[in-house]
Structure formats: C-alpha cells, structure tokens
Amino acid sequence: MSRLRFGVFLAPFHPAGQNPTLAMQRDLRLMEHLDDIGFDEAWIGEHHSAGSEIIASPEIFIAAAAERTRHIKFGTGVTSVSYHNPLWVADRMVMLDHLTRGRSMLGVGPGSLPTDSAMIGLNPTDTRELLDLNFDIIMRLLAGETVTEQTPTHKLVDARLQLRPYTEPRFDVAVAAVASPTGPRLAGRHGAGLLSIGATLTQEGFDALAHHWSVVEERAAHFGQPAPDRSGWRLVGLMHIAETREQAYKDVEHGIEQWFTYFQKVAAFPQMAVDGSNIREMIDFINEAGIGAIGTPEDARAQVQRLADQSGGFGAMLLLAHEWANPEATKRSYELIAQDVLPHFQGHGISHHESTVRAKERARDTRSDHAQQQLAAVERMTEKYAKEVADG
Numbered sequence: 001m002s003r004l005r006f007g008v009f010l011a012p013f014h015p016a017g018q019n020p021t022l023a024m025q026r027d028l029r030l031m032e033h034l035d036d037i038g039f040d041e042a043w044i045g046e047h048h049s050a051g052s053e054i055i056a057s058p059e060i061f062i063a064a065a066a067e068r069t070r071h072i073k074f075g076t077g078v079t080s081v082s083y084h085n086p087l088w089v090a091d092r093m094v095m096l097d098h099l100t101r102g103r104s105m106l107g108v109g110p111g112s113l114p115t116d117s118a119m120i121g122l123n124p125t126d127t128r129e130l131l132d133l134n135f136d137i138i139m140r141l142l143a144g145e146t147v148t149e150q151t152p153t154h155k156l157v158d159a160r161l162q163l164r165p166y167t168e169p170r171f172d173v174a175v176a177a178v179a180s181p182t183g184p185r186l187a188g189r190h191g192a193g194l195l196s197i198g199a200t201l202t203q204e205g206f207d208a209l210a211h212h213w214s215v216v217e218e219r220a221a222h223f224g225q226p227a228p229d230r231s232g233w234r235l236v237g238l239m240h241i242a243e244t245r246e247q248a249y250k251d252v253e254h255g256i257e258q259w260f261t262y263f264q265k266v267a268a269f270p271q272m273a274v275d276g277s278n279i280r281e282m283i284d285f286i287n288e289a290g291i292g293a294i295g296t297p298e299d300a301r302a303q304v305q306r307l308a309d310q311s312g313g314f315g316a317m318l319l320l321a322h323e324w325a326n327p328e329a330t331k332r333s334y335e336l337i338a339q340d341v342l343p344h345f346q347g348h349g350i351s352h353h354e355s356t357v358r359a360k361e362r363a364r365d366t367r368s369d370h371a372q373q374q375l376a377a378v379e380r381m382t383e384k385y386a387k388e389v390a391d392g
Contacts, residue, residue, distance in 0.1 A: 002231065004304070004345035005316035006337070007041030008034060009077050009197070009236045013322050015258050016051035023054065026327060028065055033331050035069035037338040041234075041316060043077025043107055043195070049115035052262050059092050066100040073103045077195065078176045080111030082130035083120060086137040087147075087159045094142075097166040104167075107195050108135050109176035109183070113267060126152070128182065135175070139190045142170045174234060177212055184212040188219025193232030193315075209235070209311040231315035235307055238292030238320050241333045241341075245295040249283055251325035251333075252294055256282050259322055294324075297340035304345060317345075 010030075014023040031042055044061050047053035055061050058076040065074060081089055089106075096104040110127035111117050117127050133151050140147050146160040165171055173190070177183025178198035187194045194216055196209065216228050242248035260282050286292040293303040304317055319337070323330065347354065363370075 002315075003347070004308075004314075005040035006342055006345075007039055007043065007072075007234075007316055007318045008321045009043045009045075009195075009318040010055075010321040011045040011047065011053045012055060013052050013259055013262065014054055015255070015323075020054050024061075027055075027061070028068060030321070030331070030334075031065040031072065031074075032068050034334060035072040037335055038342065039072055039334070039338065041073050041075060041105070041318065043075040043105075043234075043318060045077050046080050046111075047113055047116060049113055049119065050262075050267050052266070053113070059096050062096060062104060063099055066103060073105060073172075074100065075105030075107045075172070075174065078107035078109035080116065080127070081108045081134040081138065082110050082122065082127035083117065084134070085154045085156075086134040086151075087141065087154075087156055089134070090138045090141040091161055091163075093171065094161055094163050094165050097171045098163065100166075102167045102171070105172040105174065106138075107174045107176060108138070109195075131182075132186065135186055135190065139173070139192075142173075172232070174232065181212070181215045184215035185219050188216040188221075188225065188228065189223045191220065191225040191228075193234065195234050195236065195318075196314075197236045209307070213312065229315075230313050233311070233314040234316040234318050235311065235314050236318045236320050237303065237307065238286060238322070239300050239303065239333070239337065240294050240322075240324050240330075241297055241300050241336045242329070243296070243336070245299070248294050248296065248333075251329040252283060253279055254324065254326050254329070255322070256324040259324060297336050300337055300341045301344055304341065 008030075010027060012023070012027050014020070034042060042065070044058035044065075045053055045055055046058050048056055058079060062074040062076070076093075079089055079093075093104065093106045108131065110124070110131040114124055117123065122130070130152065133149075137147055137149055137151075137156065141159065141161050142165065144161075144164070146158055147156050148158055149156045172193060174193035174195045175183045175187040175190075176195045176197050177187075178196075183196075184194055186192070194212065196212060213228075213230070213233060216233075220226070220228050240248055240252050242251055257279055283294050286294050287299075290303075290306070293299040307317070308314065319334075325333065343356075
C-alpha cells in the first residue's frame with residue numbers, strides 16, 4: 001500500500017440543545033488543529049433535521065475553514081445531490097475550487113436522513129433514483145458539456161458552467177457507499193472515487209469492502225473508464241485514542257452515550273445500527289465488534305491494518321468525527337494518531353517510523369566508536385593548543 005492519507009469525516013454530531021454557534025466554532029477550530037498536525041483531508045456533511053448534524057451547507061463551512069488553514073483539503077461529505085438542482089451543485093463546487101485554490105473535493109450521496117428528504121416531498125427510493133440522474137448531469141457539466149435534461153425535480157435547458165474548475169481537469173469526486181453496490185457502481189461508471197462510509201460501522205459493510213472495489217473495477221471497465229486507482233478509495237471508521245486504554249475508556253464517558261442514543265432512538269438511519277445499553281457495553285461494542293478502536297495508538301494501528309488487509313488496499317483513512325470525549329481529549333486523540341499512527345502508513349517503501357528507528361539503531365550501534373573519536377579530537381586539539389603556547 002502506498003502512502004496512506006488520513007482525514008476526518010465530520011457530520012458533525014453535536015448533542016441537541018447545545019449552543020449551535022459555539023458548536024460550529026468548535027468544528028472550525030478542529031479543522032485548524034488537524035491542519036496543524038498534518039492530516040490530509042476533511043469531509044463535511046450536509047443535514048437539515050434531527051438536531052445533531054447541524055451543518056446545512058458543507059460548501060459554506062468549507063469556505064470558512066479554508067480561510068483558517070493552509071494545507072488540508074476539504075470535501076463535501078456528502079452533498080445530498082438529490083435535494084438540489086445539479087447545475088447549481090456543479091457551479092458552487094467550481095467556485096469553491098477557485099476560492100480554495102484547488103483544496104476542494106466533491107462527495108455525493110442520496111442523503112442519509114429520511115427526515116431531510118421528507119420535508120421536500122421525497123422518500124429514500126426517490127433520492128436514490130435522483131442520485132443516479134443528478135450525478136450523471138454534474139459529471140457532464142464538469143466535463144464541459146452543455147446539458148438539456150428533464151428530471152423529476154428540475155429542468156435544464158442548454159445548461160453549462162460559466163467557469164472551468166481551478167483544478168485541471170477537475171477536482172476529486174467521490175461517491176458514498178454503505179453496504180449496497182449502488183455507490184461502487186456509480187463510482188466505476190463515472191471514474192470517481194469511493195467513500196466507504198459503512199466500512200466499519202456494520203459487519204456487512206466490513207465484509208463488503210473487497211466486493212465494493214471489484215464492483216468499481218467491473219463498472220469502470222464496462223463503461224470504458226480508465227482502471228480505477230485505489231488511492232481514490234476512502235474508508236470511514238471510528239477511533240478515540242489516549243496514552244493508555246484505561247484513559248481512553250475514561251475519556252469517552254463524556255459523550256459516547258449521547259452518540260449511541262442518537263443512532264438508536266433519533267436518526268432513522270438503520271445502516272448505523274449500534275448496540276449497547278450502558279457506557280461499558282457501548283465501548284465493548286466498538287472494540288469487540290471490530291467497528292473501531294477505543295484504546296491506544298497500537299490499537300489504532302491494528303485497526304487500520306485490519307482494514308487494509310480486508311480491502312486489499314485503499315487511499316485514505318477517514319476518522320468519523322464525534323464528541324465522545326471533551327474537546328481537549330479529542331484533540332489529544334488526533335495528536336496521538338498523527339504522532340504514532342500516521343508514520344506507520346505514510347512511508348515510501350519504508351515508513352517514517354521505521355526510518356527513524358533504523359537511524360536510532362545505527363547511531364546506537366556505532367556510538368562507542370564515534371564517542372571515542374570525539375574524545376580523541378578533543379585531546380588532539382588540546383595538545384595542539386598547548387604546543388602553540390609553548391612555541392610562543
């Protein structure tokens with residue numbers, strides 16, 4: 001596996017009833033922190049109901065976050081394209097690509113919350129059918145085509161983009177997938193990347209990983225697309241890391257119960273089925289079901305390696321952002337991942353971790369000889385100075 005990128009997938013998940021203004025500012029500060037410590041990507045969600053996932057426009061959030069950061073790339077994770085006129089989705093993303101100087105990416109999906117689509121008269125079957133239609137239009141527009149189409153919700157007449165993307169030939173585009181082959185099929189057909197949101201959330205999602213990529217490859221070949229590059233495949237998973245496993249368990253007592261309750265009793269999103277009636281059962285469910293890692297950097301490394309082995313290789317590990325712990329412990333978790341996990345998967349042939357360990361071992365093995373040479377050099381210069389003084 002080549003250099004593995006690391007990032008976050010920010011829905012976000014904030015407890016209902018909190019001050020939303022402060023919550024959004026906390027999310028923006030997290031983006032700054034991730035940029036500082038070397039994360040590669042952040043994908044921002046779009047939701048309109050249920051009270052926890054409170055970012056309605058990932059594009060607006062990305063524009064604000066991009067002004068606060070220097071390196072990290074931002075994707076819409078995802079734009080619910082079934083809710084929108086596809087012309088405006090493409091146009092907004094091109095503008096964002098220019099504003100960020102090429103640090104923007106488009107993630108697409110049908111929309112995850114039925115309470116969102118119900119408010120505009122669409123059911124989950126409608127949104128999945130519209131995803132196929134609208135995504136095709138978006139990709140044609142980004143390719144420079146002029147499009148005339150009638151969809152169930154919009155009419156386009158000689159529609160075309162007035163700007164070309166800043167990124168040539170276009171910014172990264174990825175399709176969301178949970179367990180079904182819908183996302184992989186669209187990704188292969190359009191030569192797009194894949195966002196496996198359900199990579200670890202269910203056993204079905206984990207088991208489907210290798211199959212998903214085979215669907216991408218098969219559809220790409222069928223539609224005459226270039227062979228898909230695994231670097232465009234992103235897996236989403238759960239983690240909270242601390243110096244010790246005991247500390248990690250203590251940290252997540254802060255908010256893991258609220259997160260579980262949201263998926264058990266509020267959000268009508270059965271793909272995110274979670275189990276546990278008390279905090280310890282919830283922690284054990286994350287670790288024992290293999291859907292994430294609450295523990296140490298070693299546990300995190302093992303989880304990433306497990307995903308690499310199951311999938312056959314992928315391009316980016318995205319951590320599903322949450323507030324299981326308080327903000328300080330959450331930031332520390334990301335720091336430990338950057339410090340002790342990223343180097344194991346970001347080398348070129350030899351990891352950064354291995355290269356520094358080898359440098360240490362080489363210095364240790366030759367220390368005695370080098371130390372003796374240092375002492376000999378000091379003795380030699382001392383004798384030279386004494387001779388200069390004696391010779392006047």
